[in-house]
């Protein structure tokens with residue numbers, strides 16, 4: 547329900563839309579028409595749904611609306627990374643990051659305002675939780691960015707990869723996230739392939755089975771440590787679901803086709819970057835179809851206790867894994883000059899007086 551007490555069409559599951567239209571005497575196929583207007587043509591007003599009769603549009607307008615996020619700020623980095631600060635209807639803000647890579651254009655979405663997982667290396671985690679995003683607000687991040695970059699798409703190609711790695715823990719907002727993912731994959735809508743959508747979690751192990759039952763997407767686990775002692779210090783979620791519990795849930799996760807689970811491993815100088823850590827990592831992931839994403843920590847003045855390892859140390863860690871035939875990617879921090887780690891634009895807006903009171907930021 548939007549602030550003006552009308553139902554939001556954006557983010558409404560198709561079956562609910564069918565029921566809404568049925569209630570005003572309209573046939574099932576009208577819901578498909580509305581879906582196409584919302585997600586293929588991305589109209590901002592019900593009045594523009596011209597294959598519905600005028601009476602139908604007016605009736606629908608009296609019950610429902612098409613809310614739209616407001617872009618408060620956009621920053622671009624030299625490497626092409628673009629970061630958007632969006633304002634929600636209640637004045638809260640979230641960030642969305644567009645990341646151009648060699649063969650794809652990735653959009654990193656937020657799923658909550660803030661986060662209650664409290665990871666120590668993440669400014670979002672340090673700032674606490676405000677509220678869940680609705681499915682409509684998650685989908686609208688995609689629509690707003692796709693529309694904003696439309697004139698340049700011919701050169702770069704469309705957004706073709708979605709990662710849920712922005713602010714928030716997606717599995718802590720599972721119902722809305724699943725609805726949003728289903729909408730993003732509508733064949734008559736935005737048409738994202740399930741293979742091109744990755745959900746990243748800090749490790750809410752029991753929810754993994756539920757996710758696997760409800761929707762088919764790629765999975766990433768934010769791992770970051772190879773002992774329970776260190777992981778519990780860095781990521782409080784590990785006190786509830788330790789490494790053994792999390793990795794057992796990963797082994798049970800239904801991997802469709804050729805999929806593997808991505809394990810994200812942020813390298814912190816002196817904490818988890820030794821060859822002993824690398825050896826444990828190999829052992830832990832031994833029997834899981836996996837690839838490892840090594841991410842040297844992106845330093846931030848508000849997190850002085852965490853440092854990025856030296857290039858030599860990163861290289862040694864990487865080579866150790868490669869020599870043992872693991873699939874490893876290293877991710878350079880993109881868009882550093884625009885504070886591309888999630889939450890940092892929001893934090894900057896707060897310190898310049900806009901309504902965004904929380905310092906925030908996942909290291910991505």
Ligand code: SF4
Pocket residue numbers: 661662663664665668669670671672712713714715747748768907908909
């Ligand atoms: S890293 Fe992710 S799960 Fe952890 S506090 Fe930050 S947003 Fe939440």
